[in-house]
Amino acid sequence: MRSGVVLANESIGGGYHHMIVNCPKIAEEIKDGQIVHIRVKDGYEPLLRRPFSVYLYDKKAGTIEFVYAIKGVGTEMMKSFKPGDEIDLLGPTGKSYTLKEGAKKIVLLGRGVGIASIISLGASAADKGIQVEAILSGKSPEKVFGGKALQSPTTTVNEVYDIDGTSDVENVMKILRRTQEEGGIDQIFVCGSKRLGQLAYDFANEHNIEGYVSLEERMACGIGVCHVCVCKTTKGYQTVCKDGPVFPLAEVYG
Amino acid sequence: MRSGVVLANESIGGGYHHMIVNCPKIAEEIKDGQIVHIRVKDGYEPLLRRPFSVYLYDKKAGTIEFVYAIKGVGTEMMKSFKPGDEIDLLGPTGKSYTLKEGAKKIVLLGRGVGIASIISLGASAADKGIQVEAILSGKSPEKVFGGKALQSPTTTVNEVYDIDGTSDVENVMKILRRTQEEGGIDQIFVCGSKRLGQLAYDFANEHNIEGYVSLEERMACGIGVCHVCVCKTTKGYQTVCKDGPVFPLAEVYG
């Protein structure tokens, strides 16, 4: 467990909060796509930690950032974290996204709060000069975030919404096709929607692209010992907290 | 249940907090020595309300006051009540202290946080021109409070402490004897110490004085239905929340 100090914790609309935490140890170790388990309160109500993707991090500043959706008792309590509060963090845990040696162009597909999982990867890719095509999907514009954090000369951000139909499978497929045609996609990373995962898998399969998906499951230990957080894969039940959250698309949809 | 609004909630030293709550309905109904059950938090941790004596009340202002000692989880949480907070109160419940028709002089005996139970009675008695001899006992001066609230031309306050030995049975007995000699005591009221209760009973018995004691027991319902808060009396097990907290001394020590 690591102690972190809240630097900021504010609503960013759409039912999301953005929290910045100072925690040099986690910032030092964190890799794109890994998760951190927050203890929202001492005592037994709630009993378990809550897992969150690290949305962004700054290794020099020693900070990590989260975007979280208010869902229930735990995230309700997180809302009341104030700058200066000390919080109890466990992590980072789990497998990260890995950029392929020599990758030139990647696609990021995120939906809803799942977007939080892929933003730091986009930033890392851009840092390395890799072209990033990001498709950020949500019910409506308020439900999409992270576009700004991705801003870079080599990155294109497509925001697609349910309310105007742009988040439809056909439209997302169109963006993927265009991206592929404009020069081959080396890797696809997806998080936040089964439908998008399936779509990414089908597309990646068709074009022989390496693809990864980040999954969610309810957790208890967060470190791989209890086996409650499993998802079904071609290799059998694997733990999301340790074997995942990032899995090859083919293991999940294959 | 009644909703109250916290007006003040501050440490007064000695591990005690003093809280003022606006709750006109309770203020209207409350009688000296009755109790109010505070729900310290929604949810199940802790599960049960916490019972407290009403230390003072102001029927015109619609306020009630508590003095509480920090004991455990519930009172720890109460510390964080802030002015403006709405709190959930149940009560008043239980039997009150009753001043005898035509009483001229009464004695109040309180120890530690039990002092909270007898102060409003002292104030009521003084209002009626009854002479009050108050003996407030505690480990040390910080552990004694309420003297100021009792100030009146017809009231004498004796603070007695363990650290200087003044709280000894002999000394308290000396004060009682002196008071009795200076003109008969009509009633004795005691709260906060078994030893003092026994002493008051013995003295009251010897001089044929009417005497009452306020007891404490852990509670659940607070309204007399569950029978968990019983104390042994000459009439069998009686509930402290409804049949008490105030009992004739003879029922408890007889």
Added chain:
Amino acid sequence: MMERISLKVNIGGVELKNPVMPASGTFGVESADYLDCRKLGAILPKSFTLNPQQGNPPPRVVETSCGMLNAVGIQNKGLEYFINVTLPFFETFDTPVIASVSAYSEEDFKTIIRELNKTKTALIELNISCPNLKEGGKAFGTSAEETYKIVKAAKSVSEIPLITKLSPNVTDITEIALAAESAGSDAVSLINTFLGMAIDINTMRPKLGNITGGLSGPAIKPLALRMVWQVAQKVKIPVIGIGGIASGADAIEFLLAGATAVQIGTSSFAEPNIMERIISEIEDYMREKNISDIHEIIGGLKIG
């Protein structure tokens, strides 16, 4: 939009306007000051015995994580007081009254029931499951044979439909429920409290005067729900679900698991009018889900 919704249920031929009622030992005449007894499905005052009894030595309560232990030991004023004071008081409300009966022998059960036969008691709940009595209650409720015998005896004299209240402190609660059913019980209610304990590490003594006590409250809800589900699958008589219910959502879980009605105990301590809230939360749920009759919820758990 929707037709009027119905929360009516029937237990042993007695129609209840809704499925929400108090659990024995947590409700009494004083409760009427804090909620509207007319709104309840039934009224169920504390268990009484043939003769008044003093109960166990204090302390009788310990708060535990999301629960509490009690060891009251059925302190009560006896049958006569129930008939002369409690019953007349509650009969003024337009709500069926259920008498919770505790006894130490078949004979005592029969004597009490014969007296109740002369009253307007709507239903009788046989408390054969109190963990806080050394004899009697416990022995009956933890053995299928004893349960069968006692219910059979009670049924043989009762003109009032019987509910048998089951103990959770058993290996297979469905066995006990089936025994009660085949002995003629008109319904079963479950569960009574789980036997538990707490120790004061400073004094090195039990925290309860009775050493052990019964655990109740939200802590035990998952266990109670499982038992209700198991029993509802096995018996044909109505099941009344009890254990840790503290919201409309909790009550609905029990109904989905197969309970025809629910009892609310411990959570009334923190919130004396919680049953009114639970009833309206059930109504809200039905409206939201477009369910007009509560029977669409009862046993509605989908599996597979």
Added chain:
Amino acid sequence: MMERISLKVNIGGVELKNPVMPASGTFGVESADYLDCRKLGAILPKSFTLNPQQGNPPPRVVETSCGMLNAVGIQNKGLEYFINVTLPFFETFDTPVIASVSAYSEEDFKTIIRELNKTKTALIELNISCPNLKEGGKAFGTSAEETYKIVKAAKSVSEIPLITKLSPNVTDITEIALAAESAGSDAVSLINTFLGMAIDINTMRPKLGNITGGLSGPAIKPLALRMVWQVAQKVKIPVIGIGGIASGADAIEFLLAGATAVQIGTSSFAEPNIMERIISEIEDYMREKNISDIHEIIGGLKIG
């Protein structure tokens, strides 16, 4: 002021430096990154079966009031993996390793034990009490006869002292404990999880893939403590207390009730190094109470 305090206890001839160890299923090789395995009384990795098994379909966990339900169903990589990977990993610490063994038949238990005989396993815990398996575990642990038979069979081949892990889902746990003792078990550990359930009222489906699951955590502590106290009065072999322990104070309650050691499960999830804290809290208590040997605490409950 005080001489050095001793927390040493002995289970089946194996000396533990203190009475604190993990509960099966909540501790693994990954745990070693979060606490110092050298500080523990014993190391107890997850139960394994003869052959690898996949466990139950997800969801496998539901949080409940002060507790959680799990329905993992002993997903594990089997005996061979335990012997080749888990055991060698944990043998690097200077702490006895306890193998938690699950099986579906006497024969499987025997086969596993024969293989363990060849290793440096310090103790074997027979998990005959997992509520998340349809066959096997559950059946054994809820019947005194089955318990006797399986323990007897295990004992007949074991060169390693045996701990029998008991199920709380029984009418009288002392009966089962006595059966294990008379079949030759060197110790008993209790309790495994309580069978429970939770329902999602929106989907009207069980929240667990396996429908029911085992309840653990602080919610069940009073029940576990009561069972440990009951069993400790009846058996002569050491009792290991398990259930909801989340602090030194909780652990001390179990020791006072008669447990020689304790296991910590669910509370390690929120606080992976909680066992180190518990050990030091026990030490603090002993110092404060001027107790130099933990045996002065064990069974030290004062009654009357």
